[in-house]
Amino acid sequence: MLLSPAELPFPVSPAAVYGRAAPWALEIGFGDGRFLVELARLHPEWNLLGAEVAPASVSRALRRLRREGVARARLYRGDARFLLRNLVPVRGLERVYVNFPDPWPKKKHAGRRLLQPHFFRLLATRLANGGALLLTTDHPEYFEFATAAGKASGLFAVRPGPPPPETLRTKYARKWLDQEKPIFHAAFHKIAEAGETFPPIRRYPMPxxxxxxxxxxxxxxxxxxxxxxxxxxxxxxxxxxxxxxxxxxxxxxxxxxxxxxxxxxxxxxxxxxxxxxxxxxxxxxxxxxxxxxxxxxxxxxxxxxxxxxx
Ligand SMILES: C[S@@+](CC[C@H](N)C(=O)[O-])C[C@H]1O[C@@H](n2cnc3c(N)ncnc32)[C@H](O)[C@@H]1O
Missing domain, CATH: 3.30.310 (TATA-Binding Protein)
Incomplete structure (x- = not known):
């Protein structure tokens, strides 16, 4: 159930990994995996992929998926940007979810935010035509930052709206709702791709x-x-x-x-x-x-x- 780049060809063949061809959805930063379980229930017809950098969260999510009998999800322990570039084929994904991303509120840390111009250029190449990224966050500044970057890329039509109810049931959603914080949501619909293809990182023999x-x-x-x-x-x-x-x-x-x-x-x-x-x-x-x-x-x-x- 865990994907390891060392054992996989770059990029992967989703049909071979899941044993079936189906629409493919990715959640970035899945935390304890609750949302992946929700998605599996809502969309049994989808293949699911999750990326998460924190090893303890990956173990927790893996246990949860096993407990809940979710068979069509694969987890990647590492940076979603690496996963997108190297393991996901061009135009492979229908949907990408980012729920409550780390906001990096200090100005000097803004470069660590996920939803940057470079990310949107890469994402546009990995989303199928008609595909979309759905962002839900409690952080107004990050919301503005991400929607501005998405619009400025010229590759996405950004449509703010009410968050889908399932995105309000994650661990962080519950925490912020308990504190009565407002929640922000937007869908980033792919409208174009830049000329870049972001080929997989080339691997060499032992130097x-x-x-x-x-x-x-x-x-x-x-x-x-x-x-x-x-x-x-x-x-x-x-x-x-x-x-x-x-x-x-x-x-x-x-x-x-x-x-x-x-x-x-x-x-x-x-x-x-x-x-x-x-x-x-x-x-x-x-x-x-x-x-x-x-x-x-x-x-x-x-x-x-x-x-x-x-
Ligand atoms: C604030 S938590 C939200 C967790 C979950 N989505 C929720 O709503 O409960 C953000 C998560 O994103 C993960 N994360 C941050 N940057 C990431 C990246 N570049 N790739 C994958 N996961 C990342 C963090 O480890 C953390 O678990």
Whole structure:
């Protein structure tokens, strides 16, 4: 019932995942899964998909779906933007629900809000023609922010209206209704797509290099940063591991942020530089850059590169 990108082709074939072709609806940020159960009851003819970043919520929702006998729902633990871009085929979804998204009320955090211009461009490519996103929120500022971004995209007709009754039965809906807060709702109907297709993130073979020379000690390590629009890489910290080094890297790419362990260790044929075993990131262009950045730092400390594969 849980979808794992490591085991799936990009994008997925919904008919193969669900065992039937049917209209496909996604809920982003499903929390405790109550709304997915409601949807399964209201629309037994739909295939359901949920995305949620919080692992504890995913476990709770999974238990709830099993308890309620919901068989046509699949859950993804991770960022909905990654799911949309990499697992959902172009024009695959009829409906997307966002119920009570995190409002990120501070101005300096507005960039973390989900319903941004970039998101609407991506969403338009994953919604079928005639498909729609339904937003329900208690937060007037976020509502304004999202409706303005949707309209400005030129890709959606934004129609505010009363929230569908089922969106008022989620955990957060009950909490805000108990506090007598007003609830805001709008449907974003797809009217166009931008030229972008947002192809799935490309995966590469394991990047590595063989170097020659004496490894510096971990104390000699200083944070290394490389910024580029397609991927930002920071080598954050290094630890001594016997005669080798372990390095923590943060790799930021659109819709994908990964923390990755790299290593540089003596081997029979020199110094091996690459990904630490058992750390299994998605080997993206950014992860390759992280290995390249580590190699360059080691070169600056006097090592020579004999062979590189990244
Ligand atoms: C305020 S809660 C609302 C939960 C639920 N929809 C409800 O109404 O009870 C927002 C949820 O969205 C999840 N979330 C935030 N950003 C997300 C993202 N980019 N992808 C998937 N889930 C996300 C959070 O972990 C949290 O569970």
């Amino acid at each position: 590595h290099a063989l170097m020659q020379g004496a490894l510096p000690p971990a104390e000699a390590f200083e944070k290394q940063i490389e910024t580029a629009p397609e991927a930002g890489v920071v080598l954050l910290e290094a630890w001594q591991s016997g005669p080798g080094l372990i390095i923590l890297a943060r790799v930021e790419e659109p819709e994908l942020v990964q923390e990755v362990l790299l290593e540089a260790r003596p081997s029979n044929s020199g110094v091996f530089v690459g990904l630490r075993p058992n750390c299994s990131p998605l080997v993206s262009a950014g992860v390759k850059r992280a290995v390249g950045l580590l190699v360059r730092w080691l070169e600056s400390r006097g090592l020579e590169t004999r062979q590189r594969s990244y």
